[in-house]
Amino acid sequence: MSSSLNRGVEKVEVTLKWDPSPLGRPPHDLDIVAATYTADTPSDRPAYLVHFDSRSPDGTIILERESRTGQGFGSDEVMTLELDRLSSDYVRVVVGVVIQQREGRRTFGDISGSSVRVLEGLAELTTSDFTEVAAATAATIAEFSRNESETWDFRPSVRGFDADPQEFTEQMGAV
Numbered sequence: 001m002s003s004s005l006n007r008g009v010e011k012v013e014v015t016l017k018w019d020p021s022p023l024g025r026p027p028h029d030l031d032i033v034a035a036t037y038t039a040d041t042p043s044d045r046p047a048y049l050v051h052f053d054s055r056s057p058d059g060t061i062i063l064e065r066e067s068r069t070g071q072g073f074g075s076d077e078v079m080t081l082e083l084d085r086l087s088s089d090y091v092r093v094v095v096g097v098v099i100q101q102r103e104g105r106r107t108f109g110d111i112s113g114s115s116v117r118v119l120e121g122l123a124e125l126t127t128s129d130f131t132e133v134a135a136a137t138a139a140t141i142a143e144f145s146r147n148e149s150e151t152w153d154f155r156p157s158v159r160g161f162d163a164d165p166q167e168f169t170e171q172m173g174a175v
């Protein structure tokens with residue numbers, strides 16, 4: 001995991017892909033979500049969120065690519081997190097994936113071909129194909145926390161939630 005010795009995790013990329021829904025069916029829309037926390041932030045109220053319609057105020061966490069359908073080649077959604085540039089006020093970042101529930105309840109088991117990867121450079125920090133959370137509608141994937149030496153620790157954290165996107169953003173800090 002931490003081959004980087006004391007350097008800590010500096011810049012990571014989260015990539016997500018999934019297969020489009022079958023022809024004639026409502027689209028499947030998955031979203032990468034990042035929640036940031038300060039030392040004072042309660043875990044149910046992130047300092048700020050980054051997802052398809054919300055940006056980080058300082059540009060350190062960016063959703064580079066988004067999809068509402070899963071169509072196309074390669075990664076459907078990509079988020080970059082420059083943890084080493086994050087203001088020292090922020091001590092924790094949780095990243096997850098949530099399925100939009102506009103067309104009725106969808107779980108990871110309903111979405112084919114879905115997978116998420118967390119990379120630092122070419123090194124894969126964690127990956128999941130969501131089979132362990134097949135009954136969930138959202139899942140946390142990774143947690144980053146600032147340690148005493150002011151660098152960032154990484155912890156894989158695949159945990160399923162039965163929550164819509166709004167509820168998930170209020171619950172994901174509890175991992």
Ligand SMILES: [Ca+2]
Pocket residue numbers: 029030031032052066067068069077
């Ligand atoms: Ca999306």
